[in-house]
Amino acid sequence: MIIQGRPISKGKARGNAIVLRSAFSFLGGVNPQSGILTVSSGREGESLDGKVFVFQRGKGSTVGSYTLLDLKKNGHLPAALINERAETIVATGAVMAGVPMVDGIDISLIQDGDLVEVDGDKGTIELLDVTVSEVVTCVLRNEGKFLVLKRSDKVSTNRQKWAGVSGFVEKGEEPLETAYKEIAEETGVEDPQLVRIGKSVTIRSEGRIWNIHPFLFDVDSPDITLDWEHTECRWMAKGEMEGLDLVPGFKKLLSDLDP
Numbered sequence: 001m002i003i004q005g006r007p008i009s010k011g012k013a014r015g016n017a018i019v020l021r022s023a024f025s026f027l028g029g030v031n032p033q034s035g036i037l038t039v040s041s042g043r044e045g046e047s048l049d050g051k052v053f054v055f056q057r058g059k060g061s062t063v064g065s066y067t068l069l070d071l072k073k074n075g076h077l078p079a080a081l082i083n084e085r086a087e088t089i090v091a092t093g094a095v096m097a098g099v100p101m102v103d104g105i106d107i108s109l110i111q112d113g114d115l116v117e118v119d120g121d122k123g124t125i126e127l128l129d130v131t132v133s134e135v136v137t138c139v140l141r142n143e144g145k146f147l148v149l150k151r152s153d154k155v156s157t158n159r160q161k162w163a164g165v166s167g168f169v170e171k172g173e174e175p176l177e178t179a180y181k182e183i184a185e186e187t188g189v190e191d192p193q194l195v196r197i198g199k200s201v202t203i204r205s206e207g208r209i210w211n212i213h214p215f216l217f218d219v220d221s222p223d224i225t226l227d228w229e230h231t232e233c234r235w236m237a238k239g240e241m242e243g244l245d246l247v248p249g250f251k252k253l254l255s256d257l258d259p
Helices: 063-073 088-097 175-187 250-257
Strands: 002-004 006-009 012-019 052-055 080-083 101-103 115-119 124-127 132-142 145-151 165-168 193-197 201-205 208-218 230-236
Touching: 006 080, 006 088, 012 080, 052 115, 063 088, 080 088, 080 115, 088 101, 101 115, 132 175, 132 250, 145 175, 165 175, 175 208, 201 250, 208 250
Parallel strands: 012 052, 052 080, 080 101, 132 208
Antiparallel strands: 002 124, 006 101, 012 115, 115 124, 132 145, 132 165, 145 230, 193 208, 201 208
8 A cells, every 4th residue: 555645855765664653752762873762762672773663753852863873874774764744853864864754644554563665755655565445334324313333243354343334345346336235235224315425534453454435324214124244233323422342433434424
């Protein structure tokens, strides 16, 4: 999967990812003689040498720029840097040390150990060994309440979690075509009225990336016939779902479909 970001420092590199979900300071966060992360990083003892280092943004003293130069001099430079939002200290250090760097990336899509190719010329990253699945999630609405279904142990992902009607977009299908098919199969509803097509949402869960195509439908009746994919269903208002173990991203998706 190729993700478009913004080029910060030119060059191309490939390596396995080390991911921090927080801001990072090169000054004090890494030993410049060894390339080993310190206790202040939260990943004490791990090496940046040859890795694609992924973190939210830089912080701390401007001396951090020169720490990258020291890492280069000592032969322990990261292969590349990826940020959600670059700031001057790290960007300057990356340029001085000649480390490819890209920002504007949703780092929640990257996990430790992923093989990542960074193109600092184009501002892209590519996740080389991650499966991308195109799926639909359909939210059915009846008299102001929304249908949620509990996924059975027979499905391949997100077992025992609550979700909308969902399914994989098969080769040659359009997402809306898949949506109507899955609604009929999973609920027995034959004639839902399309209300809104939401903006696609991309998340990382269960070892793969899901590109979710959301749809909101109104239905005339609350009567549902479940198939093998679900064990129970409920019609609920948004505020009633707080205690449910929902599939990742469902809350945001529902909020976007029905603001």
